[in-house]
Amino acid sequence: MNATERKPIEEIIQSLEGAETVFILGCKGCPIGCDTGGQPWVDELTGALEGAGKSVSGEALVDMICNKAVVGIKLGRAVLQLKQADAILVGSCGVGVQATGNIVARRAVPAMDTVCMGDYQGLFPSAERCAECGECMIAYTGGLCPITLCAKSLVNGTCGGTQDDGSCEVSPERPCGWQLIFERLEKLGRLEDLMRYAAAKDYRNRDITDANRRTIRWALEVSQEEEKEAEPIEK
Amino acid sequence: MSKLQERLAAGEFVVTGEIGPPKGTNIAPVLHEAEEYLKDTVVAVNVTDIQTAVMRNGSMALCHMLIDRGIEPVYQMVCRDRNRLALQSDLLSAAVLGIENVLSLTGDHVVMGDHQDAKPVYDLDSVGLLKAMTILEEGSDLGRDMKGNPNALDGAPTFFKGCCVTPCGANPEAQAIKLEKKVEAGAQFVQTQAVYDPKTFETFMKRVEHLDVPILVGIVMLKSAGMAKYMNRSVPGVQVPKNLIKLLSDAARGDREKVSTEICGNLISEMKDICQGAHLMTLGWDHCVPDIIEAAGL
Numbered sequence: 306m307n308a309t310e311r312k313p314i315e316e317i318i319q320s321l322e323g324a325e326t327v328f329i330l331g332c333k334g335c336p337i338g339c340d341t342g343g344q345p346w347v348d349e350l351t352g353a354l355e356g357a358g359k360s361v362s363g364e365a366l367v368d369m370i371c372n373k374a375v376v377g378i379k380l381g382r383a384v385l386q387l388k389q390a391d392a393i394l395v396g397s398c399g400v401g402v403q404a405t406g407n408i409v410a411r412r413a414v415p416a417m418d419t420v421c422m423g424d425y426q427g428l429f430p431s432a433e434r435c436a437e438c439g440e441c442m443i444a445y446t447g448g449l450c451p452i453t454l455c456a457k458s459l460v461n462g463t464c465g466g467t468q469d470d471g472s473c474e475v476s477p478e479r480p481c482g483w484q485l486i487f488e489r490l491e492k493l494g495r496l497e498d499l500m501r502y503a504a505a506k507d508y509r510n511r512d513i514t515d516a517n518r519r520t521i522r523w524a525l526e527v528s529q530e531e532e533k534e535a536e537p538i539e540k
Numbered sequence: 541m542s543k544l545q546e547r548l549a550a551g552e553f554v555v556t557g558e559i560g561p562p563k564g565t566n567i568a569p570v571l572h573e574a575e576e577y578l579k580d581t582v583v584a585v586n587v588t589d590i591q592t593a594v595m596r597n598g599s600m601a602l603c604h605m606l607i608d609r610g611i612e613p614v615y616q617m618v619c620r621d622r623n624r625l626a627l628q629s630d631l632l633s634a635a636v637l638g639i640e641n642v643l644s645l646t647g648d649h650v651v652m653g654d655h656q657d658a659k660p661v662y663d664l665d666s667v668g669l670l671k672a673m674t675i676l677e678e679g680s681d682l683g684r685d686m687k688g689n690p691n692a693l694d695g696a697p698t699f700f701k702g703c704c705v706t707p708c709g710a711n712p713e714a715q716a717i718k719l720e721k722k723v724e725a726g727a728q729f730v731q732t733q734a735v736y737d738p739k740t741f742e743t744f745m746k747r748v749e750h751l752d753v754p755i756l757v758g759i760v761m762l763k764s765a766g767m768a769k770y771m772n773r774s775v776p777g778v779q780v781p782k783n784l785i786k787l788l789s790d791a792a793r794g795d796r797e798k799v800s801t802e803i804c805g806n807l808i809s810e811m812k813d814i815c816q817g818a819h820l821m822t823l824g825w826d827h828c829v830p831d832i833i834e835a836a837g838l
Binding site for chain 1: 620624646648649651652660662663664665666667668671682704705706709710711713714715717718720721724725733776777779
């Protein structure tokens with residue numbers, strides 16, 4: 306799940322400068338889970354926009370805005386309202402706002418901030434985090450990720466910032482990642498793994514590889530872009 | 541070879557001091573302190589690198605100015621603010637400015653300082669930075685040329701490479717293991733985080749006695765009971781025992797400096813036989829350094 310927070314209405318009005326008529330598109334996926342979206346949000350926003358002298362040409366709630374095929378179908382039914390709009394205000398994570406901008410030839414404006422949950426959590430959201438660094442080293446860290454668990458993403462062990470209660474210097478609510486790793490390795494009888502020198506990360510591995518760009522999966526992802534040519538409101 | 545390296549190699553008990561660059565361009569007071577109170581009393585003077593993530597004047601410039609005044613600096617480098625290109629470049633720059641002693645540190649997180657919104661870098665960690673120094677000394681760097689071969693330097697630097705350790709922290713074993721790694725990566729001397737408990741320090745020293753590096757015990761001046769309590773609350777890995785806090789709270793305001801100096805002197809004389817030197821962090825009370833050394837019976 307991507308966690309979102311509603312932007313302050315003043316910020317939204319400011320970002321809609323020059324757009325007199327607005328279409329509101331809300332996501333019924335993650336924003337429902339974090340109680341930031343849904344019909345009450347649409348209603349509240351409609352009132353606020355009209356109060357600021359803007360008109361709302363229409364609204365739609367889509368199950369998952371990140372699914373561009375569904376968005377395309379849903380918006381196909383609102384072509385006229387979309388045509389009237391100078392901008393589409395999107396209540397979703399950053400993926401949803403970009404997806405909307407990629408399928409509709411209108412300004413896509415975010416109504417929410419996507420909040421960091423500390424990197425990728427898996428499809429079933431959980432406490433574990435993966436930073437997608439492309440060089441997984443957790444074979445040597447007791448199966449725990451120092452990149453996401455350590456506030457400094459250190460790769461060679463603890464710094465001097467561990468508090469007596471095992472928390473990190475940055476926050477009493479954040480455990481020291483390397484303390485967790487130490488305790489795990491101790492339990493596993495593998496403290497000697499801490500002696501292994503880890504070279505600095507190769508940041509090229511964080512970019513999408515050329516090999517990845519040649520896969521069928523990537524082709525399927527980008528083929529959605531072609532639908533932009535035949536997007537609902539300009540034909 | 542730096543004076544610090546020479547003296548340690550000769551088996552002398554070595555004392556180092558420390559100055560913090562100012563937040564601004566008014567460097568006269570800190571240079572005065574160094575010349576007046578540290579020049580003739582300590583072997584080398586550490587210059588902190590954007591200490592506690594509070595933006596201030598740079599370590600390398602002050603190190604250079606110390607050299608101009610006949611004072612040997614220890615250039616502190618933290619990994620928080622520069623990526624590997626900048627760190628290596630600054631190491632080469634330091635070398636051409638005559639800086640030999642370099643202390644590799646992780647660096648407090650940016651949220652501890654006064655630019656909490658800044659991007660923390662940590663491209664290298666303190667072990668990686670030591671390794672980078674070692675590789676530069678060998679005439680190469682961390683990069684690769686187009687064919688994937690190591691790059692060659694046109695002139696290689698020589699450093700006396702130092703690191704830090706927290707002997708009285710929450711997990712001394714984790715600290716000991718990391719120190720082993722730092723030594724393996726090239727560390728040649730160690731300056732510790734503040735120590736107030738000689739017993740705990742002794743246990744730690746026994747744990748790392750197989751490491752062939754001189755260790756300078758860190759002594760931070762306690763300016764008041766309030767400061768001591770603050771350190772217990774907020775500085776990781778530092779525990780000021782109650783009896784020291786009581787000494788400070790019992791002291792009249794005018795006597796605090798004297799009491800604090802005595803505490804430092806006593807700590808050093810208690811620990812001087814189990815380590816190779818002391819690193820004095822006076823936090824601005826540099827004028828106390830001569831008296832601390834005297835109180836320690838050095």
